[in-house]
Amino acid sequence: VTASGTTGALGAGLAVGLLVAVLAGCAGTAGPGAPVRPATVAPLTSSASNAAASWVTVPMGHLDDPLNTFWQVLVRPAASSQWRLVTPPGVADNGGLVLSAPAGSQAVVGFRASQVLAFSPLAATVDLGRSYTPQLVPAALAAVPDALAAGTVGDAAALVDDGAEVMTARGDPTGAIGFRWQRDVSLSALAASAGPGCGLTRLSAVAVTADATYIGGSCRRAGRVAIVEQVAGGNHLVPVVLPSGAAEDQVDVVRLAAAGDKVSALLALHGANGSAFAAAWSSPGGASWAVSGELPARARLVSTSTTAQTGFAVLTSSPDGALAVAVCEPGQQAWAQLPAPPQGTVAIAVADRRVDALAVDPTRVVDFVLAAGGATWSRSQVITVPIPFGSSQ
Amino acid sequence: MNGMGHGLADTNPVVVAAFRDLLLHQGLVVAVLVLVAILAMLVRAASASRGTPPDGTGEPGTPAREPLGRTVLRISFGLLWLVDGVLQAQPAMPLGLPDQVVQPAAAGSPGWVRQLTEYGTTIWSQHPVTAAAATVWIQLGIGLLLLTAPRGRWSRLAGVTSVAWALTVWVFGEAFGGLLAPGVSWLFGAPGAALLYCVAGALLALPERAWRGPRLGRAVLAGTGALFVVMALVQAWPGRGFWQGGSAAAAPGPLTAMVRDMSQTPQPGALARLLSAFASLDAAHGWAVNLVLVGWLAMVGVGLASGRKALLLPSVVGAGVLCLADWVLVQDTGLFGGVGTDPNSMLPLAVLIAVGYLALTRPPAAVAADPSGEPEPATEQRSRALLGVTTAAAVFAVVLVGAAPMALASRDSRADSLLSEAVNGNPGRLDLPAAGFDLVDQRGHPVSLSDLRGKVVALTFLDPVCTSDCPLIAQQMRRAAEILGARAASRTVFVAIVANPVYRGEAFVQAFDAEEQLAGWANWLFLTGDLSHLEQAWNAYGIQVETVSAGGMVAHSETAFVVDASGHLRAEMGSDLGEDNATASSFATLLADEMRNVMAS
Numbered sequence A: 001v002t003a004s005g006t007t008g009a010l011g012a013g014l015a016v017g018l019l020v021a022v023l024a025g026c027a028g029t030a031g032p033g034a035p036v037r038p039a040t041v042a043p044l045t046s047s048a049s050n051a052a053a054s055w056v057t058v059p060m061g062h063l064d065d066p067l068n069t070f071w072q073v074l075v076r077p078a079a080s081s082q083w084r085l086v087t088p089p090g091v092a093d094n095g096g097l098v099l100s101a102p103a104g105s106q107a108v109v110g111f112r113a114s115q116v117l118a119f120s121p122l123a124a125t126v127d128l129g130r131s132y133t134p135q136l137v138p139a140a141l142a143a144v145p146d147a148l149a150a151g152t153v154g155d156a157a158a159l160v161d162d163g164a165e166v167m168t169a170r171g172d173p174t175g176a177i178g179f180r181w182q183r184d185v186s187l188s189a190l191a192a193s194a195g196p197g198c199g200l201t202r203l204s205a206v207a208v209t210a211d212a213t214y215i216g217g218s219c220r221r222a223g224r225v226a227i228v229e230q231v232a233g234g235n236h237l238v239p240v241v242l243p244s245g246a247a248e249d250q251v252d253v254v255r256l257a258a259a260g261d262k263v264s265a266l267l268a269l270h271g272a273n274g275s276a277f278a279a280a281w282s283s284p285g286g287a288s289w290a291v292s293g294e295l296p297a298r299a300r301l302v303s304t305s306t307t308a309q310t311g312f313a314v315l316t317s318s319p320d321g322a323l324a325v326a327v328c329e330p331g332q333q334a335w336a337q338l339p340a341p342p343q344g345t346v347a348i349a350v351a352d353r354r355v356d357a358l359a360v361d362p363t364r365v366v367d368f369v370l371a372a373g374g375a376t377w378s379r380s381q382v383i384t385v386p387i388p389f390g391s392s393q
Numbered sequence B: 001m002n003g004m005g006h007g008l009a010d011t012n013p014v015v016v017a018a019f020r021d022l023l024l025h026q027g028l029v030v031a032v033l034v035l036v037a038i039l040a041m042l043v044r045a046a047s048a049s050r051g052t053p054p055d056g057t058g059e060p061g062t063p064a065r066e067p068l069g070r071t072v073l074r075i076s077f078g079l080l081w082l083v084d085g086v087l088q089a090q091p092a093m094p095l096g097l098p099d100q101v102v103q104p105a106a107a108g109s110p111g112w113v114r115q116l117t118e119y120g121t122t123i124w125s126q127h128p129v130t131a132a133a134a135t136v137w138i139q140l141g142i143g144l145l146l147l148t149a150p151r152g153r154w155s156r157l158a159g160v161t162s163v164a165w166a167l168t169v170w171v172f173g174e175a176f177g178g179l180l181a182p183g184v185s186w187l188f189g190a191p192g193a194a195l196l197y198c199v200a201g202a203l204l205a206l207p208e209r210a211w212r213g214p215r216l217g218r219a220v221l222a223g224t225g226a227l228f229v230v231m232a233l234v235q236a237w238p239g240r241g242f243w244q245g246g247s248a249a250a251a252p253g254p255l256t257a258m259v260r261d262m263s264q265t266p267q268p269g270a271l272a273r274l275l276s277a278f279a280s281l282d283a284a285h286g287w288a289v290n291l292v293l294v295g296w297l298a299m300v301g302v303g304l305a306s307g308r309k310a311l312l313l314p315s316v317v318g319a320g321v322l323c324l325a326d327w328v329l330v331q332d333t334g335l336f337g338g339v340g341t342d343p344n345s346m347l348p349l350a351v352l353i354a355v356g357y358l359a360l361t362r363p364p365a366a367v368a369a370d371p372s373g374e375p376e377p378a379t380e381q382r383s384r385a386l387l388g389v390t391t392a393a394a395v396f397a398v399v400l401v402g403a404a405p406m407a408l409a410s411r412d413s414r415a416d417s418l419l420s421e422a423v424n425g426n427p428g429r430l431d432l433p434a435a436g437f438d439l440v441d442q443r444g445h446p447v448s449l450s451d452l453r454g455k456v457v458a459l460t461f462l463d464p465v466c467t468s469d470c471p472l473i474a475q476q477m478r479r480a481a482e483i484l485g486a487r488a489a490s491r492t493v494f495v496a497i498v499a500n501p502v503y504r505g506e507a508f509v510q511a512f513d514a515e516e517q518l519a520g521w522a523n524w525l526f527l528t529g530d531l532s533h534l535e536q537a538w539n540a541y542g543i544q545v546e547t548v549s550a551g552g553m554v555a556h557s558e559t560a561f562v563v564d565a566s567g568h569l570r571a572e573m574g575s576d577l578g579e580d581n582a583t584a585s586s587f588a589t590l591l592a593d594e595m596r597n598v599m600a601s
Helices: A003-028 A187-194 B013-050 B068-088 B093-106 B111-126 B128-148 B152-173 B193-205 B215-236 B254-263 B269-306 B309-329 B346-361 B378-410 B417-424 B469-484 B486-491 B506-515 B531-540 B581-600
Strands: A046-049 A053-061 A069-077 A097-100 A107-111 A120-125 A133-137 A148-150 A156-160 A165-172 A178-186 A200-208 A213-219 A227-231 A234-237 A250-259 A262-271 A274-282 A289-291 A300-306 A312-317 A323-328 A336-338 A345-350 A354-360 A364-371 A378-384 B428-433 B438-440 B446-448 B456-462 B492-498 B524-527 B559-563 B568-574
Touching: A046 A097, A046 A345, A053 A097, A053 A345, A053 A354, A069 A097, A097 A148, A107 A148, A133 A178, A133 B506, A148 A200, A156 A178, A156 A200, A156 A213, A165 A213, A178 A187, A187 A200, A187 A213, A187 A227, A187 A234, A200 A250, A250 A300, A262 A312, A274 A312, A300 A345, A312 A345, A323 A345, A323 A354, B013 B093, B013 B128, B013 B378, B013 B417, B068 B128, B068 B152, B068 B193, B068 B346, B093 B111, B093 B128, B093 B152, B111 B128, B111 B152, B111 B378, B111 B581, B128 B152, B128 B378, B152 B193, B152 B378, B193 B215, B193 B346, B215 B269, B215 B309, B215 B346, B254 B269, B269 B309, B309 B346, B417 B568, B417 B581, B438 B531, B456 B469, B456 B581, B469 B486, B469 B492, B469 B506, B469 B524, B469 B581, B486 B492, B486 B581, B492 B531, B506 B524, B559 B581, B568 B581
Parallel strands: A046 A300, B456 B492, B492 B524
Antiparallel strands: A046 A053, A053 A069, A097 A107, A107 A120, A120 A133, A148 A156, A156 A165, A165 A178, A200 A213, A213 A227, A213 A250, A227 A234, A250 A262, A262 A274, A274 A289, A300 A312, A312 A323, A323 A336, A345 A354, A354 A364, A364 A378, B428 B568, B438 B446, B456 B559, B559 B568
């Protein structure tokens, strides 16, 4: 090869490399309508309250070491002032827990798959966690708090395989029969059902009522809310109409909850002026939806809660670490800001007449209570948890 | 118990004992070979004292004496190989070399380099005792061959063997001397000690006529000079941390960090203090230390590469001093810590430079005429040649004592059963009636132990919702079946009994089988039942099952049993898989061995 030949080859190589780089750059650039922002994802740390009880799932142990992070379930019956540790036994829960508390004393806890376990065992209770019936989903639950939804009559839905698919079950979760799961619908099938007007890109939550399964996610198209109602007649997008100020916002469904025949959703709105949260509630049967006012989003979403009134609470943290709690109940336009919770708080539980802030250190849960209308949090209870360090290695 | 991992310490007594035993047994063969070599040498020497000197090469016109540079190179590298061989016999080598030597050497190198080293460490890890012993004999054999075969074909064969083994070590053990890693530095051993052994071997493999005249010496000095210059540039390159030392405000530079680490190695106190002092000096004056180093490397390199006589001697001396200083102050001689594999790169480099200088300045004397003028009788020539061949062949056989088992081991994908014994202890040999059980399999069919009469049963206890060991144990049971082969399939069955008091239903064992792709394995039974029947089985086999609160996995004994075709318990062994693929795979080998023994009896 002559010197000029070498130079020519080098030049050609550089040109090809440049072309490849440019094309790769183009391929990586979002086209019109493509999502260019990360979706808002609810942390697994969460709480759910209903008329009978408040439930909370929190990680404990050494949170920087997945094999020494153990998730716990705590419950406080509405009639009691004390929380109880009711983590279901029999499975290592390092991968996280998801919880669905449809009504009364019922709850179903799902173990997220971790290490070499590839499916998700479940634990169902009808006595506020005093005893559990083992169940399973024959796939891995997604890493969102509403990956599992149990209905009051034994129906259930699960978001599995990193949100790629929805499984549904018919059965008696607390009896001998157990859930009988079937792979129901995939993201791509739901995207087709939701139509190009939405451009469904991801799934993030499921909820179950007596008549329908609701599946939340994100639309590529601005101003569209990705909640698909799945009924016997097929799948269709529910008619959530955002306020005019949010018509150009991109929307993520962060949480979905069902109570009776009503469904509520916690939404994250992403617009030109930043991000905000909003809540939406369906009328009975889901024919129409009401949307709350916006709550400007702070730097980090710490946890989310469904309230006993089927509203939502969000616990957020600003860049300097300051915590803030806001609650929005059905029928309210504005979010109510509560007094800043104590440092270390990871979850909020909003019941009818009191709000709890739960703080954790590696082996203790400390409960702070805010009485109805109160201005200060008071320390109420300390629970020491026997974290089984080293048992998952 | 499940969920309590067990790693193997480098000095695991089971492995160390096996290593010593193997070295002893192979050492007896080596002793015989060495004895033969010594006898042949003595006879040859006695014969030589009656006739002409015995170091003819067989090459026409070659000098009567081996060139001085070649002699120095051969003896120096012969001794280095011997030292390396002795270091390889350290007790921690079988288990320590992959994790403590090879993986750190490959860290930071590109993925394909790490894959190459992983290929080597996988073979080593599966057969650690065989591989470590092989390395001992290969290196001792090369060293002895270099020392005992001064000239001729066997001497050149020693060079070729040296090249082959050094290349193997350079690629699979040293990850190309770290040349492709971002932290490459002459100080830390680049371009790799093994590459220098390789160069030395190549020089020794050259025909002796190549050593005539100054050309070879000039080439060696030019090559080492170029290496010094390139390494000076690399050392001077900004942004690599070598200029920064170790100020309190910032993380220590690579030199300070390396020397501090080395000073923590178990070694004589005086050496540790010397290293600590140098680390402090570099931490305080990193910029000045690197400046001196870069300047020294560059000057020595230019001097060696120039070929000018006036510059050569000072450059050779300067290179020697720098190599010696680095060998002690940075490389910590490479001999300590229990897994030191060689004296590192500086001694071989210094030897190469010295040899280059000798080859350039002290070419061999002219061919001397035989003063007697009478040719040696042909019979004496033949007998002496035969004795020389006997010596060299016996010594070369020492290499084969290591190489042959290693070649066989590298073709065997089964890990040595010794590893599982190191983790779990030796299998207990029993001969008593196995406790019966009445359970149902994953398809809902009732199964009792008596149903399995006529087959050798591998029996263990698994948690179907376990997140760590149980699925892996099931896979190793399947691997054991593969090792036993299709012909044994009709005579064996692999059985697990659920070891979870909560998640014990058929749905869970079916989900486990689906997850582990065991559902289609005809010889696999995952048995469950109501709690009382399960507890009966657990108690009968001494299996402790304990529910752990607050999110913990169910803890249970990790034990496997072999039941013979007549329902007698014949072996009990731990099924802890350890912490790596080699120890896990070793369990399959051990289980298959035990089942094969039971079938044979």
